[in-house]
Amino acid sequence: MxxxxxxxxxxxxxxxxxxxxxxxxxxxxxxxxxxxxxxxxxxxxxxxxxxxxxxxxxxxxxxxxxxxxxKILGASWGTFRAIAEQTGLSLNMSLRDVSEAAKKAGTILFAATEGNHGRAVARMGKILEIPTRIFMSRFADQETCQKIEGEGAQVTVIPGSYDDAVAAAFAESRRVSTGLLIQDNAFEGYERIPAWIVExxxxxxxxxxxxxxxxxxxxxxxxxxxxxxxxxxxxxxxxxxxxxxxxxxxxxxxxxxxxxxxxxxxxxxxxxxxxxxxxxxxxxxxxxxxxxxxxxxxxxxxxxxxxxxxxxxxxxxxxxxxxxxxxxxxxxxxxxxxxxxxxxxxxxxxxxxxxxxxxxxxxxxxxxxxxxxxxxxx
Ligand SMILES: Cc1ncc(COP(=O)(O)O)c(C=O)c1O
Missing domain, CATH: 3.40.50.1100 (Rossmann fold)
Structure with a gap:
């Protein structure tokens, strides 16, 4: 220092x-x-x-x-934009239309988190009535996990760090053809959704x-x-x-x-x-x-x-x-x-x-x- x-x-x-x-x-x-x-x-x-x-x-x-x-300001816009792109909807569609399209497409949301971002993505999953899977590091505390689960998301605590949780969320989102990773930090080849979150x-x-x-x-x-x-x-x-x-x-x-x-x-x-x-x-x-x-x-x-x-x-x-x-x-x-x-x-x-x-x-x-x-x- x-x-x-x-x-x-x-x-x-x-x-x-x-x-x-x-x-x-x-x-x-x-x-x-x-x-x-x-x-x-x-x-x-x-x-x-x-x-x-x-x-x-x-x-x-x-x-x-x-x-x-x-965090919900970024997570909500990032999720909306990602689903609109996945399902070919325009940006002035209502939440109900986006929810219907996502349900029809079988969209599953993924994110890694220290707490607030994951809860916000989970809230979007709840509002849109679609499944959400959140990955957390070994430092995750029980109360935070419970709050995210309370939004209806499935929480997985992995034995590694936050970066390992991001990698796990990314890998899992790729395993499912309709998976969408909603992450608030970019990495090589993954820039558009974080840019929407900033927006x-x-x-x-x-x-x-x-x-x-x-x-x-x-x-x-x-x-x-x-x-x-x-x-x-x-x-x-x-x-x-x-x-x-x-x-x-x-x-x-x-x-x-x-x-x-x-x-x-x-x-x-x-x-x-x-x-x-x-x-x-x-x-x-x-x-x-x-x-x-x-x-x-x-x-x-x-x-x-x-x-x-x-x-x-x-x-x-x-x-x-x-x-x-x-x-x-x-x-x-x-x-x-x-x-x-x-x-x-x-x-x-x-x-x-x-x-x-x-x-x-x-x-x-x-x-x-x-x-x-x-x-x-x-
Ligand atoms: C409460 C809170 N404040 C500030 C930040 C920092 O935001 P960023 O990671 O976009 O720099 C975070 C990120 O998770 C947060 O949860």
Whole structure:
């Protein structure tokens, strides 16, 4: 690990992105999903004052389409597009038509997951009434497996890592002629569905733009967690397109900082990871389709510890936000980046993406030790 955890790329400020495809059909599709509504954008006045900026908002994805994470936005659009292609349907077909076509074709959905993505794919299987098979690594916990099974999916825990689970899901999906792998990270020969998943996340960004515009504001910086970088890809694409020049700050766990490692190396590279409370961000490499966008469009990247993340979970929850570790990591990130000299202005409007709802996790050992010594001292 480098001695400095803040990495900046000054050339990202003027870098621009053009969407290769129109993203509005994804938003229109989400609008048609049962229970769709914009997630809240919550102001954090005290934090804005502390940081000396105009405003800080949390885009709260702790409840999105009835699930406790943003992932359903990508999984739903990726699944819909893949089935539409498999069955020759157009993109303005209703969910009912897609369900009928998928059932007739015998479509089976496959995915590998650490939790949230697999549950989202399983939810799509449930909505479309088609079978779903989810693969998880040996680190899978019983509660997560049960939640995915609760969506009606069949869960297989394999003895290997997350990457081995992806390989298993891919192999199984190929064994069935009507199998569709809905995966949120790309690999050689498998790029289109992950690209649709990235496109699906753009709805979250369009909502931020609309919600701030309604208050006469525009974002100047968006802070996003990074796992395989698909969400970060969508964030950069939005921030650097359409005449917008919004700064992007990414955050990763110190035990799995694959993006920052790659940014420093100047090439996409794979790192060894170890456990973190930021489960969904525990990834050893960035998705190959996202690297070209992230490497050019991320303005700043920071790495946070489990302790810093845990303290931010507590802060957000004290503010009444139902934040989990991956989402609260964005708060730890902006505070740490500001203390390390990241340039912020009095008119900055910063948006933190809280990607998941509160969940149980093991308390960081440094936190437990500090509490124990407090108790011993009092
Ligand atoms: C809650 C949560 N936040 C952030 C991420 C990171 O997203 P990505 O893997 O697209 O970088 C994930 C990924 O699983 C997640 O589950």
């Amino acid at each position: 480098s001695s400095s955890t803040l990495y900046t790329n000054p050339s990202a400020k003027s870098w621009t992105y053009s969407y290769e495809t129109d993203i509005s059909p994804a938003q229109a599709f989400h609008n048609r999903l049962p229970g769709y509504e914009q997630t809240p954008l919550i102001p954090l006045y005290d934090l804005a004052e502390q940081l000396g900026v105009g405003a800080v908002f949390v885009k709260d994805e702790s409840s999105r389409l009835g699930l406790p994470a943003f 699906g996340y753009s709805t979250l960004l369009l909502e931020i733009g609309e919600q701030l515009e309604a208050q006469g504001l525009r974002p100047t910086m968006i802070v996003t967690p990074i796992g395989v970088g698909s969400l970060g890809h969508a964030v950069v694409a939005f921030c650097k397109s359409g005449g917008r020049q919004i700064g992007v700050l990414t955050v990763e766990p110190e035990t799995a900082a694959c993006l920052q490692h790659s940014l420093r190396a100047g090439e996409r590279s794979t790192i060894d990871t170890s456990a973190t409370i930021m489960n969904g961000m525990c990834c050893g490499s960035v998705s190959p389709i996202s690297w070209p966008v992230l490497s050019r469009g991320v303005d700043a990247s920071i790495v946070v510890s489990d302790l810093e993340c845990h303290e931010s979970v507590q802060y957000m929850q004290d503010c009444g936000i139902n934040a989990g570790p991956c989402g609260a990591a964005t708060l730890a990130a902006i505070k740490k980046a500001a203390s390390m000299g990241l340039s912020l202005q009095t008119n900055s409007v910063i948006v933190l993406v809280n990607t998941e709802g509160a969940r149980a996790y093991p308390l960081p050992s440094s936190y437990v030790a500090a509490k124990a010594s407090d108790r011993a001292g009092s």
